[in-house]
Amino acid sequence: MVIKFIKEHIVFAFVLLACIILRLMPLFNYQFTLDELSGIDRTHFNSFGELIEKGVKIDAHPALVQVLIYYISQFFGYTNWIIKLPFLLCSFGAVIYTYFFCLKNFSKQVANVAAVIFSFSLVFVFYAPIARMYISGVFFSIALLYYFFEIFFLHNYKKSNYFFLGMFALLSALNQHINGLFAFTVYASGLLFLNKTNFKAYAITLSCVILAYLPHLPVTFYQLSIGGIGYEQGGWLAKPEITSVLDFLTILFGTGKTYLIFLVLIVACFVLNKKINFNKKQAYLLIIFLVNYFVVYLYSVFNAPIFQNSVMLFSGVAMVVLISSLLDLKNKMAFNAVLAIIAGTLIFKSYYKKDYYHQCVRTVFEYQFERTVELKKNYGDENVYPIFVDCDEVMKGIYFKKYNSKFDCKSSADSITISLKYFSEFVASLKADYLVLASSYPLQQAVAMEYYPYLIENTQTQGINYKLYSNKKEDAAKVVEGESIIYTANLFDKKDLQFKERSAMVMGKTSFSLPVDSANEYPFDAIVALNKITSKEGQVILFKAGLKLNSTKNKVSACISMNDTIQSKMYSFNANPVGDFVIKKDSTITIFTSSYCGTDYKKIKDKAKCTAFIWNSAKETFSLTGFELNTIDYWPQKWNFWE
Known part of the structure; x- marks a missing residue:
């Protein structure tokens, strides 16, 4: 049975296998992002009630992911790969659900294209191992669409379809509020498709979802009362432009100019097929995406900014399927060429051009401890002083234990990382020959160069900015380039x-x-x-x-x-x-x-x-x-x- 299935879906089998291998290769090297460490920071509680009150309500997100991380850490500690593994599995689940969703509603060709995009587009590669609500939301969203289409487009009224439709709607709502918005719009759209056959089961399912979500309402209302994360709310997020949707779509399909390849291939498919097909399923996918986009956009502009590319991924799954459906070709050789171009382009962009493994697998939050321990062994404990601009007590607790070391350092809570005056005075008074600056700003780097004029190590990736300065003249020959001065x-x-x-x-x-x-x-x-x-x-x-x-x-x-x-x-x-x-x-x-x-x-x-x-x-x-x-x-x- 398995062999027969693989033979029938050999292309998908290769795509999924490649996806799994590429994402699991660095499994034991993945390091936590700041977002993940923020979640880990809120796991030090003695009860579930305390977790909800002090670890969930104060955040901007529902409880699901925080509860999951809490219980994983209770049983397994803070081992990186164990905490990340459920989210990697969600990323594989998203690829699988996408394939079968497209296979049932469009064709095998469309299914393969969509699976390739979910497997190799940079945005899905990037978020796959991150233990936050993004890739889990992608998984819940595509699964939700799968069962919604089973009921209302394929007229498959099995009880299991209603059960899973309700389950993934509830999971979406408990995962992230904008993921919940997507589930709400999908569920609300179901009212347009109701008939005598499906009305009762749909109403019961909806009632069960609402009842199951009721205990979470106090948390939701509290979080909504706080507002967004824009400047006016004391946050950092700017209001989006009306054209932000174009930037999002560019990222969704590989970043940079990769979208042009998709446009060219879509036009080529129209020419080769000698017709343009656009059915009600495609119309639904387009409408559901646009509704979600405009709700988030208008809320961000007129109330408080919440628009981010990461949270638009939930409705973005509809756009991935829609674009994939436009790349359907009856000519097998022509389609294989199209699929090879898309797969090759996305893999090249994600793993070579963007250099995902080097740029994203490791982050400054762990690297700053790992590398500083090595430097102190090389130059002497008292001769290297680290200033970690983006570091808190949680990181110290995790990484001092992991690297079996404890040393004096300055971090986010210290005045010298906040005040330039104290920073200048502190650096000027240091006796160490070497100064480490991690996640530092140009102003801090400029001051440091006044006293430590030789930059002898500069590690910069998407996730790391780590510098080692020296005040020893003999290190002048070791100087490396720092930040690029373009003017x-x-x-x-x-x-x-x-x-x-x-x-x-x-x-x-x-x-x-x-x-x-x-x-x-x-x-x-x-x-x-x-x-x-x-x-x-x-x-x-x-x-x-x-x-x-x-x-x-x-x-x-x-x-x-x-x-x-x-x-x-x-x-x-x-x-x-x-x-x-x-x-x-x-x-x-x-x-x-x-x-x-x-x-x-x-x-x-x-x-x-x-x-x-x-x-x-x-x-x-x-x-x-x-x-x-x-x-x-x-x-x-x-x-x-x-x-």
């Missing part, structure tokens, strides 16, 4: 910067000095169009200034402002005063400030003017001896990963 300008190489002439400035061949008196609040500035010095979101503008002070209580600041000069509107303002840095014995000091190109970059890049200036707020006397503006391509492996 630099100063008084001797002005490029696009516009300076005002200063008659008091004394210019040398490689240095200058501008005396500033107490009458001058804004003694020097440089203006440049934002689109002249930056090119994409994620880049950082770093302003560096050198000063010769006459007082240790000087309040001079380095500032960057982003302004729309036509509308007289300020987009952002960043400033760091002298007090954030350490004055040298000769009364000189180097000060910095930075401006991050955030999620609104595309909106403002062609309208904004960047002004870097010195603000003498207390109107004191000093000399300006350095002025440099750099654009840093900060951690591009992370910020540009989905492009």
Whole structure:
């Protein structure tokens, strides 16, 4: 029976086998993401009730995944692969359900295309091992559609179909709220298909789902009262653009320009088939996706931002099936060519171009402990000091135990990772020859280079940003490249910067000095169009200034402002005063400030003017001896990963 099945579905068998092998190869090397560690942080409770009250309600998600992780950790501890395994199994389940869903409702060709997309498209590869609600939601969503279509399109009224329809609807609702929205819209659409034959069973199933979900309602209402994770709610998420759906679809089908291959192949299929088929099943899939998209989009725009590509995957399964259905060909040779192109393109993109294994399997949260233990063995325990900018007590508890080591370090809760002033003072006072910075920002890196001028190790992937600095001159020969500086300008190489002439400035061949008196609040500035010095979101503008002070209580600041000069509107303002840095014995000091190109970059890049200036707020006397503006391509492996 099994051999016969494999022979009949040999292509799918190869696809599924390849999917399983590729995802399980790094099984024992997978490391936790920050999202997973956040979930693990909420497992230290003594009872189920305490878990719900203190570990689930405070989060933005329903209980299912948190409860699952809680009980796994109770029995097996925090072993990475054991916690991740159920989610990897869900990813395989999604591929299997997708294949049979398409096989029953469309054709074997469509089923193979859809299985290939779910197996090899980067977004599904990326989320497959992550122990959060994303890949489980994909599994629940496609399973939900499978049983919904069994009942309402294939008219298969077996009791088991109603049971599993209800079960996966409930699991979706308990998995993630937007996953629950998808289940709700699918279930609500069933009202349009009711007749005498299916009404009673459907009503009973719906009633059972509602009753089963009732105990969770207090948690849901509490979480909804908090709102979203947008700026106004104290979060980080920006409101989406109406075109965000296009960005999502680009990611769904392989990232980058891969969608163009799908478009070309769809057109080729239309030409070869000499007709365009679009039936009610395809119409349903399109409508259910659009309804979910617009509900999430409108809620995000008019209430609180919740739109993220990760949570759109739940309704995105409908789009994957829809696009796959447009790639149906009767000519076997032509179809095999189409399937080979899609599979080859997605595998190449995910595992070679995006280098998934190298970029994503390991994360900075564990790597920073693993590598620091090695460095301390090599250079001496007291001679290497680590500052982990993105690290908490949970990580320390897990990884100190895992690597059988415990060392002094600074982490997220320490003032030096929050305050640049304390960071500067701490780094300036260190006695160690080597400084580790993990997940650090360009401003922190610039300060560190003042005292540890030799960057001798720089590990950067999508999941890791780990740097080792040295203050030993003999390490000058070991220096490696740091963050890429894509633009630099100063008084001797002005490029696009516009300076005002200063008659008091004394210019040398490689240095200058501008005396500033107490009458001058804004003694020097440089203006440049934002689109002249930056090119994409994620880049950082770093302003560096050198000063010769006459007082240790000087309040001079380095500032960057982003302004729309036509509308007289300020987009952002960043400033760091002298007090954030350490004055040298000769009364000189180097000060910095930075401006991050955030999620609104595309909106403002062609309208904004960047002004870097010195603000003498207390109107004191000093000399300006350095002025440099750099654009840093900060951690591009992370910020540009989905492009």
